[in-house]
Amino acid sequence: xxxxxxxxxxxxxxxxxxxxxxxxxxxxxxxxxxxxxxxxxxxxxxxxxxxxxxxxxxxxxxxxxxxxxxxxxx
Numbered sequence: 622x623x624x625x626x627x628x629x630x631x632x633x634x635x636x637x638x639x640x641x642x643x644x645x646x647x648x649x650x651x652x653x654x655x656x657x658x659x660x661x662x663x664x665x666x667x668x669x670x671x672x673x674x675x676x677x678x679x680x681x682x683x684x685x686x687x688x689x690x691x692x693x694x695x
Contacts, residue, residue: 660685 663685664678671677
């Protein structure tokens with residue numbers, strides 16, 4: 622019985638462990654980067670606007686995150 626030779630699978634269009642080197646690092650970083658610093662600065666500004674009152678850090682972070690991520694899609 623003859624064994625069939627399998628054709629290699631097509632290379633995926635997105636980065637993976639197998640072909641990550643093919644993508645420019647800057648483009649991959651930009652596509653998948655989470656804007657932590659921008660969100661942190663905005664959340665801090667919300668805290669400043671409230672007169673540095675404690676107790677709303679999570680709400681400030683979520684508000685800033687929502688604003689930054691929604692703005693990035695526009």
